[in-house]
Amino acid sequence: MNAAATRAAALLGALALWAAVAHGNAWLGVVNPVLLPTPGEVGRVGLELAWSGELTRHFLTSLGRVAQGFGLASLAALGLGLLVAMCVPLRLMAEPVIEFVRPIPPLAFLPMFLVWFGLGEASKIAFIGYTTFFPMFVAIAASVLRVDVVLLRAAASLGASRADLVRRVVLPAALPGIVVALRVGVGLALFVIVGAEFMGADAGLGHLIMEGRTFFNPAQIVMGALTLGLLGSLINTLLLTVERRLLRWRAAA
Amino acid sequence: MMARGPKIQIQRVAKSFGAPGRAMPALEEIDLDVAEREFVCLLGPSGCGKSTLLNIVAGFLVPTTGTVLVDGRPVSGPAPERGVVFQEYALFPWLTVTGNVEFGPLLQSRPAADRRRTVDRYLDLVGLSAHADKFPVQLSGGMKQRVAIARALANNPAVILMDEPFGALDAQTREVLQDELSRIQRVEHKTILFVTHSIREAVYLADRVVVMTSVPGRIKQVFPIKLPEVRDRFAHEFTRYESDITRVLREEVAKVRA
Amino acid sequence: MAQFLSSVPELMDAGLRGSRLPRGRALALRLAAIVAFLVLWSLLSGAVVVLKLFNPIFLPGPWLVLGSVLDMAVRGPLWIHLAATLERVAMGFGAGAALGVALGLAAGHLTPVRNVVEPLVEVLRPIPPLALLPMFIVWVGIGEASKIGFITYATFFPIFLTTVTGVRQIDPLLVRAAQSLGARGVALFTRVILPAALPDILTGLRLGVALAFFVIVISEFIGAEHGLGYLINDGRNFFLVPQMLGAAVVLGLLGYAGNGLVRLLERRLTRWQHPA
Numbered sequence: 001m002n003a004a005a006t007r008a009a010a011l012l013g014a015l016a017l018w019a020a021v022a023h024g025n026a027w028l029g030v031v032n033p034v035l036l037p038t039p040g041e042v043g044r045v046g047l048e049l050a051w052s053g054e055l056t057r058h059f060l061t062s063l064g065r066v067a068q069g070f071g072l073a074s075l076a077a078l079g080l081g082l083l084v085a086m087c088v089p090l091r092l093m094a095e096p097v098i099e100f101v102r103p104i105p106p107l108a109f110l111p112m113f114l115v116w117f118g119l120g121e122a123s124k125i126a127f128i129g130y131t132t133f134f135p136m137f138v139a140i141a142a143s144v145l146r147v148d149v150v151l152l153r154a155a156a157s158l159g160a161s162r163a164d165l166v167r168r169v170v171l172p173a174a175l176p177g178i179v180v181a182l183r184v185g186v187g188l189a190l191f192v193i194v195g196a197e198f199m200g201a202d203a204g205l206g207h208l209i210m211e212g213r214t215f216f217n218p219a220q221i222v223m224g225a226l227t228l229g230l231l232g233s234l235i236n237t238l239l240l241t242v243e244r245r246l247l248r249w250r251a252a253a
Numbered sequence: 254m255m256a257r258g259p260k261i262q263i264q265r266v267a268k269s270f271g272a273p274g275r276a277m278p279a280l281e282e283i284d285l286d287v288a289e290r291e292f293v294c295l296l297g298p299s300g301c302g303k304s305t306l307l308n309i310v311a312g313f314l315v316p317t318t319g320t321v322l323v324d325g326r327p328v329s330g331p332a333p334e335r336g337v338v339f340q341e342y343a344l345f346p347w348l349t350v351t352g353n354v355e356f357g358p359l360l361q362s363r364p365a366a367d368r369r370r371t372v373d374r375y376l377d378l379v380g381l382s383a384h385a386d387k388f389p390v391q392l393s394g395g396m397k398q399r400v401a402i403a404r405a406l407a408n409n410p411a412v413i414l415m416d417e418p419f420g421a422l423d424a425q426t427r428e429v430l431q432d433e434l435s436r437i438q439r440v441e442h443k444t445i446l447f448v449t450h451s452i453r454e455a456v457y458l459a460d461r462v463v464v465m466t467s468v469p470g471r472i473k474q475v476f477p478i479k480l481p482e483v484r485d486r487f488a489h490e491f492t493r494y495e496s497d498i499t500r501v502l503r504e505e506v507a508k509v510r511a
Numbered sequence: 512m513a514q515f516l517s518s519v520p521e522l523m524d525a526g527l528r529g530s531r532l533p534r535g536r537a538l539a540l541r542l543a544a545i546v547a548f549l550v551l552w553s554l555l556s557g558a559v560v561v562l563k564l565f566n567p568i569f570l571p572g573p574w575l576v577l578g579s580v581l582d583m584a585v586r587g588p589l590w591i592h593l594a595a596t597l598e599r600v601a602m603g604f605g606a607g608a609a610l611g612v613a614l615g616l617a618a619g620h621l622t623p624v625r626n627v628v629e630p631l632v633e634v635l636r637p638i639p640p641l642a643l644l645p646m647f648i649v650w651v652g653i654g655e656a657s658k659i660g661f662i663t664y665a666t667f668f669p670i671f672l673t674t675v676t677g678v679r680q681i682d683p684l685l686v687r688a689a690q691s692l693g694a695r696g697v698a699l700f701t702r703v704i705l706p707a708a709l710p711d712i713l714t715g716l717r718l719g720v721a722l723a724f725f726v727i728v729i730s731e732f733i734g735a736e737h738g739l740g741y742l743i744n745d746g747r748n749f750f751l752v753p754q755m756l757g758a759a760v761v762l763g764l765l766g767y768a769g770n771g772l773v774r775l776l777e778r779r780l781t782r783w784q785h786p787a
Contacts, residue, residue: 250390
């Protein structure tokens with residue numbers, strides 16, 4: 001059996017195992033059957049939500065929050081990351097402050113954002129922005145600092161001015177690192193949006209999941225989680241495609 | 254030949270590294286002139302400061318004392334009049350072969366047709382016309398270094414500085430590229446300062462070989478190479494130069510070991 | 512632009528990093544930055560009080576935050592919450608690490624195991640772990656078990672993935688060399704594969720520790736009676752902003768210490784990578 005077949009079989013086997021356990025439980029009544037939804041039930045809940053338009057609404061709400069929070073944070077991280085990395089005194093000042101703030105798990109500040117910005121959209125967007133800014137900023141600055149001094153020397157001895165060095169050497173050389181930073185940022189945004197929507201939201205996939213808990217509907221939790229996973233995979237695939245396009249020079253065949 | 258004065262003048266250049274007080278001298282009082290169209294090799298044991306000297310001429314390092322003049326003007330930083338070829342190639346990986354060769358002319362805002370001609374001419378000179386659209390990752394080490402040489406030439410610099418350019422290549426490729434460089438020099442007649450630790454390479458390429466001492470680097474002896482332009486590595490005269498220089502250099506290597 | 516990049520000679524010599532500052536001056540700069548940060552924060556919260564921009568309880572100064580932490584420490588509750596969080600993290604992370612490393616080694620070394628485990632991991636991985644937190648609560652209730660189980664689940668993924676990568680990246684020449692010297696089976700595994708994969712495994716553990724602190728907070732927001740996350744959420748209900756910020760800072764210190772601990776382990780176990 002080749003690798004692809006084993007992998008497909010493993011997935012099908014896991015699905016079959018889930019179905020068998022859930023149906024078996026429903027039949028034998030070991031635990032409350034509501035706790036162990038069958039794949040069919042999850043699918044039915046999914047279809048119902050999709051049919052009523054609810055799923056689309058929650059999906060788009062979460063996507064909108066992620067897009068705004070991540071968008072703002074990535075612009076800030078790009079601008080400040082480049083600036084701080086290229087200006088030595090600024091970098092030395094920024095480093096300790098970041099080291100001070102960064103170990104604090106961002107979710108610990110979530111209630112702070114609710115206190116400061118209220119329960120509306122602003123607190124969620126600001127929180128995603130805050131969470132994603134630091135790792136992206138640090139990664140972007142680090143990728144600028146990794147630019148090989150030999151490339152700077154080569155460009156300067158070909159007549160590059162300081163502006164040329166930034167535009168024609170530092171930026172393209174740091175681009176792979178910047179793309180990776182953005183990918184990490186999106187992943188993190190999807191990670192924490194769920195948490196933000198657990199607490200005082202009336203829409204979004206996190207809210208959908210929390211509602212599933214409140215009304216004791218595990219099928220809805222699983223459905224919400226799967227949708228989030230799908231969203232994450234889609235965004236990641238999209239970014240990887242862009243990355244391959246943009247960074248053709250790194251591993252050209 | 255010396256009528257217009259030397260192309261490169263290195264005057265009492267010294268360099269030490271480290272904090273003042275605990276500074277380690279790397280170069281001590283170097284005086285050296287390179288004439289126009291002359292090919293000079295700096296030869297010495299590793300760590301003798303020959304690359305440091307080249308980096309000072311390139312403008313990458315500031316000498317502790319002394320000055321370097323090119324065409325009578327003092328060097329104050331890297332500039333397109335001094336093209337550099339690095340051991341690590343230093344090609345821009347995000348640019349194609351054409352993009353790399355075009356880099357200098359582009360910075361000078363030369364018109365596209367003009368740039369195109371320059372790229373064609375120098376890629377043809379190094380025999381890489383067929384690979385114009387490849388990225389550096391797709392090239393072998395020898396091909397990368399040809400691109401780097403074409404890139405330096407395309408900028409039409411007054412002098413070319415080469416820092417162990419063939420040091421990372423295997424022995425065969427190395428000899429092929431030495432032949433190429435010798436051929437290119439017979440066409441282009443550039444002023445070249447070339448750092449190497451290979452005696453054979455120095456004798457094969459140079460008009461003059463400057464042997465340096467080990468730490469701190471000083472000029473130990475200068476050998477003018479009076480051989481025909483096209484050289485034969487197995488000629489009696491050639492091997493005589495080799496053994497003469499080897500004898501001088503061996504003392505220095507022994508000193509480092511001691 | 513003038514001050515944007517370092518001067519050209521400096522740039523050519525040392526690159527964008529700049530030349531290394533003397534130790535004393537670098538330390539002074541760092542301290543100055545921290546002090547400036549605290550002063551700015553104090554000034555900001557002071558300005559709010561003086562100018563009556565908004566209710567000053569929303570932005571307490573650093574001294575109030577520090578005071579609240581000290582107060583909780585002296586009166587005692589801080590230690591109870593700290594211990595609760597630490598215990599959950601230690602148990603959850605410990606189980607996640609054991610599971611991740613064991614399965615990762617097996618999957619990295621044995622192709623059939625990899626082909627079975629990896630697809631499942633690839634399906635579950637894109638789902639943010641937080642999305643499954645309510646599932647844990649529904650299944651095992653609001654108590655300790657759901658919190659610990661959730662941390663185990665969340666930390667498993669990065670540790671498993673880095674371990675697989677670590678094993679798979681081992682140079683086959685190294686394995687061949689060991690085999691030609693007579694290493695087989697268990698000896699090959701413990702003497703070659705494990706040490707060679709160790710740097711990656713430790714990286715995974717570091718990611719895992721960070722993730723454990725990352726997710727413990729929110730599981731303590733939702734139905735807990737102790738823990739630093741509980742302190743934060745409790746502070747939110749009663750508008751005790753200094754308590755919220757103080758607990759966050761303590762969490763940061765714990766995360767910092769956890770990271771430091773793994774780094775120490777790293778330096779101990781992989782000395783061959785960075786000989787002094």
